[in-house]
Amino acid sequence: QLQLQESGSGLVKPSQTLSLxxxxxxxxxxxxxxxxxxxxxxxxxxLEWIGYIYHSGSTYYNPSLKSRVTIxxxxxxxxxxxxxxxxxxxxxxxxxxxxxxxxxxxxxxDYWGQGTLVTVSS
Amino acid sequence: xxxxxQPRSVSGSPxxxxxxxxTGTSSDVGGYNYVSxxxxxxxxxxxxxxxxxxxxxxxxxxxxxxSKSGNTASLTISGLQAEDEADYYCCSYAGSYTFSYVxxxxxxxxxx
Numbered sequence: 001q002l003q004l005q006e007s008g009s010g011l012v013k014p015s016q017t018l019s020l021x022x023x024x025x026x027x028x029x030x031x032x033x034x035x036x037x038x039x040x041x042x043x044x045x046x047l048e049w050i051g052y053i054y055h056s057g058s059t060y061y062n063p064s065l066k067s068r069v070t071i072x073x074x075x076x077x078x079x080x081x082x083x084x085x086x087x088x089x090x091x092x093x094x095x096x097x098x099x100x101x102x103x104x105x106x107x108x109x110d111y112w113g114q115g116t117l118v119t120v121s122s
Numbered sequence: 123x124x125x126x127x128q129p130r131s132v133s134g135s136p137x138x139x140x141x142x143x144x145t146g147t148s149s150d151v152g153g154y155n156y157v158s159x160x161x162x163x164x165x166x167x168x169x170x171x172x173x174x175x176x177x178x179x180x181x182x183x184x185x186x187x188x189s190k191s192g193n194t195a196s197l198t199i200s201g202l203q204a205e206d207e208a209d210y211y212c213c214s215y216a217g218s219y220t221f222s223y224v225x226x227x228x229x230x231x232x233x234x
Binding site: 046047048049060061062063064097098101103104105106108109110112114115 | 123125143154156158160167168169170173177179210213215220221222223224225226227228
């Protein structure tokens with residue numbers, strides 16, 4: 001059974017860079033056809049897609065966050081990462097990592113991590 | 123890229139049916155048959171319930187069904203059960219240039 005687990009700093013100061021990692025177990029992150037996404041949810045609010053990386057290494061980002069986001073993959077550790085720069089209080093959210101299913105060209109998010117809360121505060 | 127519009131809440135009694143709408147534009151919902159629906163219980167990660175407008179992943183009860191007309195997609199829960207009480211989010215592929223996704227505003231389903 002595939003499992004995803006987020007980890008990283010739970011508290012980040014304004015203007016600094018948020019860094020999170022998603023460890024994948026029960027399957028290979030290098031398997032063809034999958035995409036690996038980051039999605040966030042501010043407290044009490046809705047979901048926002050941040051971006052994803054394909055098994056090929058290609059990355060695609062939410063246009064509203066594109067200038068601040070970097071998603072990368074470490075195949076040797078079977079994990080992928082998120083960096084979000086110049087954070088503000090508006091970036092406070094639960095951050096989820098998720099897998100995009102190969103069952104459709106739209107890559108719906110079929111496996112999710114449990115989520116990790118990141119608070120931006122001085 | 124604006125969030126897709128969903129009603130804030132819907133409710134129904136056990137055994138009844140409820141329908142949640144998800145309205146977007148021709149650039150997202152109306153432009154592709156790539157709408158998915160997610161169920162989220164409090165404090166939990168979302169769960170995929172429907173993809174490609176009307177397809178159900180293995181293990182999802184057939185009480186859940188999806189459809190689309192123009193720029194509006196819908197999720198119908200038939201034979202409502204207590205465990206269906208949750209937040210529901212639609213999501214659409216949103217661009218052949220940006221390869222991006224947009225989520226809906228979310229709907230709270232209450233089982234009376």
